Amino acid sequence: MTNAWTDIKNTDLVVVMGGNAAEAHPCGFKWVTEAKAHRGAKLIVVDPRYTRTASVSDYYAPIRQGTDIAFLNGVMKYCIDNGKVQWEYMKAFTNASFIVKDGFGYKDGLFTGYDEEKRDYDKSTWDYVLGDDGFAVTDPTLEHPRCVWNLLKEHLAPYTPELVEQVCGTPKEKFLKVAEMISECSTPTKTMTSMYALGWTQHSKGSQNIRAMAMLQLILGNIGVRGGGMNALRGHSNIQGLTDLGLMSHLLTGYLTMPTEKDTDFDTYMSTRQFKPLRPGQTSYWQNYKKFMVSFQKAMWGDAATAENGWAFNYIPKLDVPAYDVLRMFELMNSGKVNGYICQGFNPILAFPNRAKITSSLSKLKFMVTMDPLETETSRFWENHGDFNDVDTASINTEVFQLPTTCFAEEDGSLTNSGRWLQWHWQASSPPGEAKHDSWIIAQLFLRMRELYRKEGGAFPDPILNLSWNYEDENEPTAEELAKEINGRALSDLMDPTDPSKVLVAAGKQVVNFSQLRDDGSTMAGCWVYSGCWNEQGNNMGRRDNHDPDDTGAYLGWTFAWPLNRRTLYNRASADINGKPWDPTRKLLEWDGSKWTGYDVPDIAPTAKPQDVGPFIMNQEGVSRLFARGMMRDGPFPAHMEPFESPVENVFNRKMRGNPVARVFASDAAQLGTSAEFPYAATSYRLTEHFHYWTKHNRVNSALQPEFFVEISEELAAEKKIEHGGWVRVWSKRGSVKAKAVVTKRIRPLICDGKPVHIVGIPLHWGFTGSAKKGFGPNSLAAFVGDANIETPESKAFLVNIEPSTAPKDKEASV
């Protein structure tokens, strides 16, 4: 989230699209209710189902899953055509005026440079024209035919209300009503917030869904302001934290990136990462990359990381592919190329698409380790449960270790919420049985491996032998010790750059925040964006001052938000080019003639002059990007693409399937179904009574929602002779499940491209362990294909068939 949960009360319009906050994030959604009750805010819901969020909305419009880009591009076009643009903001704070290279264009659903063989674009034309001074050429009048603004208008031209209706199935008048309500937020004193979740990410073009809304928000001037923003409602309690800390194949901590084979040494690695400003006087904050990278390497390898050895750059693995993401790993596993796998608090056989492939892959492992406080289907994937897990146990030769871990109540530490607040929690109870902290288990595995390498030697032991592991009890690093390491400290006295006789931070002391990190090896910090979380003031994540001066919703004294305790990202954009708040009643920051003052920590140097320095300091341009240059694999503008399994063809290019640059493994391509065989458009979602596959272990939640079901419309039920409460079989090209049918008015057939499209809704909470009745998940059916940029599986849009059926059989019943 760019903003905080508590900031939502400041909004005038909430758009919930690609999410269902009332059910999936109930206590955060209360701030929407607050805005409605006390500010008169309105709520729009756009969703294939009439969700419980929709039931309290002011306006609901249906949409076919996987067509959000067409809808949002349509809204952008409506706003521009009707002059509903926050002109001053758009001109000053976006790259609308930047001139794009000749040659860039879009035709038949494809951008310039498409290579069908490689399923990739040559992106050389997707860039700015650079002047002799090395800076991007701009035309502030927006008259140049090749400026971003004019290219954007051209790109959006086909997205008429008629096209939106044809593609999305949203009746034209409903679309127009939504577009009109949104367009009203183009004035500087009206703000809209976007709340989205996996309904936007789980698509083969998920990143572009989000981009489309971000662009709309920029055109309306709603980024960086109170009650605005792009608010990704993260699924798990610390998915934000684990991503910030770089627990992903392509990342290091704090959004530093893993080196690739092209990065032959440290200097080569750095040469593509210290981004020079593209406009005069801009901050381009990543120019500090080296300070954060060197401090990270010192945190990892201490004295073994020296200037001479490129700070132990050699120790970091180098990627030969963009990422060994989960889809790639299971593809490798299924072809026999993976031997061991550790699942810490993760249940792949219910979480990843094409369950049959996941089970087959796990069956090919030599060993698998699970770490969890609860039973999981994954740790028992080899166990036969009749229809619910139909495996041949004796033929599965995977050795399995099921390690019991503590749960939240039994440990100290911090979790990062969706609004980037790092909140500390304290241990309240003793672990049951022999359950152990994850950090103890990890320490044990590390120490045992290190010991083996010490004794026996082996493949490149250096990064293991030299890993910094200086804890009071090396068997169990404490949360406090680890948090301090994440924050960082001085390794030698840090002298004041303005007065070299003064010690700024003495050796061994915590740095105050990342502004004190250096690139000469004199500082260390595990994760620069978190620096400030535990400095010499103590544990800032444990702060509990809930005062909120003038009720802005900022709560600066409550825990710690990254970066630098900032609550709203890009908050400098809440004021105009002269530093005056767009809306004085919703001031965040103001330029007082010499510095920025206000309710939040400024997202800009405190003395950076408003006319000179742009608000988007992480970008080389200093402004935000309506045109993404070559940074997205599937285009600098969002363009409509169908899901890989779609009930209709792409109206821009009837031969094109899915995202033209998304990676599809050959065996998965063979398992994609067509609408002739599988006529119904399925989607997956959560229910408010359950959290993924955990709460089915709780008796209360299992009593509230005991049994797996699928939702269909009355029309489809009549057509297929399916009764409400009767058993149905739902199957795709990849698997089959049995469920109770819920026949509902909440789902209605849509007319898309001239034909009716029926939607089948599949919730995701059931398996074969726990207190609830045994059941299935949508992942048995979903396709094994991911987003072109980040490889998030397309779990929100796939094709199925459905028929009346009988109850599934458990093992006992079948023997």
Add this chain to the structure above:
Amino acid sequence: MKLAGAGVAATSMGALGFSEAEAAEIAHVRPFKLATTTETRQTCPYCSVACGIIIYSKGDVRKGGNAEVVHIEGDVDHPTNRGTLCPKGAALKDFVKSPTRLLYPMHRKPGSDKFERMSWDEALDRIARLMKDDRDANFLAKNEKGLDVNRWTTTGMLAASATSNETAWATFKFAKSIGIVGFDNQARV
């Protein structure tokens, strides 16, 4: 953390002039369950709203003893949820006390149809051995151009996005230093 007191009701009753019979009646009233419990500030581990909660336990782990959760409720001081919880958070005690909580390391032999108990030492030694053998056999130190790549692709790891940042940092150090590249968390899916 503080100890919640329960003395207030009885004393104020006396002050209001209640008779002996009423005092005897009061003595029969079951004492409040939450009296003499330890209060701990915590966060709901489910969704990213991260509602503040208070866990009431019998016993106090800070004092070296055992502690057992007796009640969980919303934290009224928390700015986001202000004491409210959703149907998931309200039933959190059921998760802590679930009958399917895991208690012991378990081991399944290849081809077997059951889990069998194993000691921590035996399990950890065996996993470390399996990992080292696989790493030594399949670690790719150099690519075909002779460049150092230090990749280990034949063992992978998924990290839990319900663990703390501190656990995550320890996990990161372990996984990346041994060369695991097939490393993701729930953010990927």
